Amino acid sequence: RSLSDIRGPPVPSRLLGHEKLVRHMEQVGDLEFQWVREFGPTWLAKGCYGEDNLWTADPKALQYVFHTSGYRYSKRVVAIEITKLFTGQGILSTSADDHQRHRKIMNPAFGAAQLRTFLPVFRRSAARLSQKWKDQLQSSSTSEGGTLNISRMLARMTLDVIGEVAFDDRLGALDDKENELAKAFDSLFLDSLLHPPSWDLLFKALWPYLPASVLSLIKYLPTKEYKRFRDYLHTAFRTGKGLIEQKASGTEKGSKDIMSILVQSNQSEDVRFRLSETEMLSQIATLLVAGHDTTASSLTWLLYELAKHPEDQQKIRDEIAAARARVEARHDDDFTPADLDAMTFTNAAIKESLRLHPIVPTLAREAEEDDVLPLSVPIETKSGKIITEIPIPKGTPIIASICTYNRLESVWGEDAAEWNPMRFLDNNKERTTVGVFANLMTFSAGIRGCIGWRFAVLEMQAVLTELIETFDFRFPEGVEIVRLNAGLMIPMVRGKMEEGAQVPLHISVLR
Numbered sequence: 281r282s283l284s285d286i287r288g289p290p291v292p293s294r295l296l297g298h299e300k301l302v303r304h305m306e307q308v309g310d311l312e313f314q315w316v317r318e319f320g321p322t323w324l325a326k327g328c329y330g331e332d333n334l335w336t337a338d339p340k341a342l343q344y345v346f347h348t349s350g351y352r353y354s355k356r357v358v359a360i361e362i363t364k365l366f367t368g369q370g371i372l373s374t375s376a377d378d379h380q381r382h383r384k385i386m387n388p389a390f391g392a393a394q395l396r397t398f399l400p401v402f403r404r405s406a407a408r409l410s411q412k413w414k415d416q417l418q419s420s421s422t423s424e425g426g427t428l429n430i431s432r433m434l435a436r437m438t439l440d441v442i443g444e445v446a447f448d449d450r451l452g453a454l455d456d457k458e459n460e461l462a463k464a465f466d467s468l469f470l471d472s473l474l475h476p477p478s479w480d481l482l483f484k485a486l487w488p489y490l491p492a493s494v495l496s497l498i499k500y501l502p503t504k505e506y507k508r509f510r511d512y513l514h515t516a517f518r519t520g521k522g523l524i525e526q527k528a529s530g531t532e533k534g535s536k537d538i539m540s541i542l543v544q545s546n547q548s549e550d551v552r553f554r555l556s557e558t559e560m561l562s563q564i565a566t567l568l569v570a571g572h573d574t575t576a577s578s579l580t581w582l583l584y585e586l587a588k589h590p591e592d593q594q595k596i597r598d599e600i601a602a603a604r605a606r607v608e609a610r611h612d613d614d615f616t617p618a619d620l621d622a623m624t625f626t627n628a629a630i631k632e633s634l635r636l637h638p639i640v641p642t643l644a645r646e647a648e649e650d651d652v653l654p655l656s657v658p659i660e661t662k663s664g665k666i667i668t669e670i671p672i673p674k675g676t677p678i679i680a681s682i683c684t685y686n687r688l689e690s691v692w693g694e695d696a697a698e699w700n701p702m703r704f705l706d707n708n709k710e711r712t713t714v715g716v717f718a719n720l721m722t723f724s725a726g727i728r729g730c731i732g733w734r735f736a737v738l739e740m741q742a743v744l745t746e747l748i749e750t751f752d753f754r755f756p757e758g759v760e761i762v763r764l765n766a767g768l769m770i771p772m773v774r775g776k777m778e779e780g781a782q783v784p785l786h787i788s789v790l791r
């Protein structure tokens with residue numbers, strides 16, 4: 281079981297391997313797209329200190345690692361420890377046994393029936409955002425509209441949404457520039473994880489060898505990265521403490537928000553399997569992070585694509601108008617989840633944007649035991665063999681290139697790198713089924729797949745319909761958006777990186 285016969289790019293540094301190259305590449309996916317063309321969807325690259333990292337975008341391999349194998353491919357120490365810095369001991373940073381316990385208690389809050397009750401909140405919040413943008417446009421632009429950075433306000437709106445549906449709390453991030461949580465979150469990942477220096481990469485590569493007592497001190501390191509995470513966690517815990525006390529006091533009986541369901545679910549669990557208070561607080565920090573910026577970024581990329589493809593934007597607007605007519609004919613106030621699901625082109629556009637812009641571009645796992653990784657696309661080894669399985673030694677890191685899988689020509693066709701929502705309406709194509717949604721890896725797959733994917737899709741549908749009914753979006757001339765990798769994929773304007781995350785769009789009001 282050696283990976284030495286697997287091909288891969290030449291190693292630029294014995295000490296840093298490909299790690300620095302990958303973490304400093306100009307745009308998400310640039311190197312991986314090139315490597316797939318050269319070596320096929322599975323290749324070998326080096327981590328720090330010469331560690332073998334098996335990269336794959338192969339559908340069968342991904343499904344095997346993330347879905348079929350259960351917990352046999354675990355999260356890596358570095359990923360867990362970094363996640364702990366901003367979510368504490370929540371579901372995202374747990375290992376196998378604990379994870380099962382967390383997931384069981386959280387599942388009831390994410391069922392389809394529960395989700396339906398959130399739709400009015402999504403729609404109300406989207407309408408508030410519309411009004412906010414209208415006010416901003418009125419004060420700053422001509423009758424033809426004006427240019428706004430959409431990413432910032434979308435993030436504040438989704439923060440308000442998660443506050444309301446998860447904790448039944450009005451965070452007020454959209455209206456309050458000084459909102460404490462929103463400020464603690466602003467640029468958190470950019471400040472902490474973008475372009476890490478060599479010392480940090482080498483330091484983190486040592487974490488798997490440090491005892492737990494030393495790892496628990498990492499959060500106190502005085503650099504900006506660790507301080508930002510520490511401040512965020514502190515703010516999230518403070519916000520969460522009051523909420524938990526409120527819910528546990530029983531005054532909230534019958535509440536349908538995520539946290540109330542979680543508290544009830546926890547109380548009805550056998551004492552041995554309950555979540556501790558710290559774990560509950562960590563869940564709040566986790567939901568605040570995982571449940572808002574992810575959806576906001578995905579909506580940002582969707583509006584960016586629609587601004588670049590005005591003909592598709594119009595198609596969506598027409599579809600919304602037809603659905604609106606049906607809603608009015610039955611004397612309803614607003615769309616139901618079924619109305620939103622029936623907008624076929626709109627949903628195809630949502631899927632296409634999630635495909636091209638997965639905001640978690642890579643995920644790492646580690647083989648718990650010796651194993652054989654199956655491939656759907658055979659690869660040629662250095663010695664000239666064509667193989668469809670790779671024997672892998674215990675401990676091998678598997679790096680899933682989600683952004684590459686989502687653009688693999690063998691899955692998506694020759695135009696895989698292009699925007700084409702129609703691909704999701706062409707049902708004749710035979711496809712593998714990877715991931716939890718639409719054959720995409722954007723929400724990951726299997727037992728650790730995104731618990732909130734239905735939530736995110738419904739929120740995207742609800743917000744998109746409001747915004748496309750209300751505004752016309754155009755992409756401004758002379759602007760280029762680049763996709764930076766700060767753990768999450770962040771959009772920035774070329775030449776204006778110092779201004780942080782932004783997507784400026786020209787917006788005019790339609791109604």
Ligand code: HEM
Binds near residue numbers: 572732
């Ligand atoms: C478009 C939006 C979203 C995307 C692209 C996304 C993506 C992901 C991905 C890739 C993972 C796996 C992470 C890993 O293995 O380390 C994940 C996990 C998770 N997501 Fe999402 N997510 C989104 C929205 C949401 C929302 C709205 C919520 C909650 C309201 C949420 C809650 C979670 C939680 C709790 C986990 C951990 C699940 C577990 O470990 O069992 N996500 N998400």
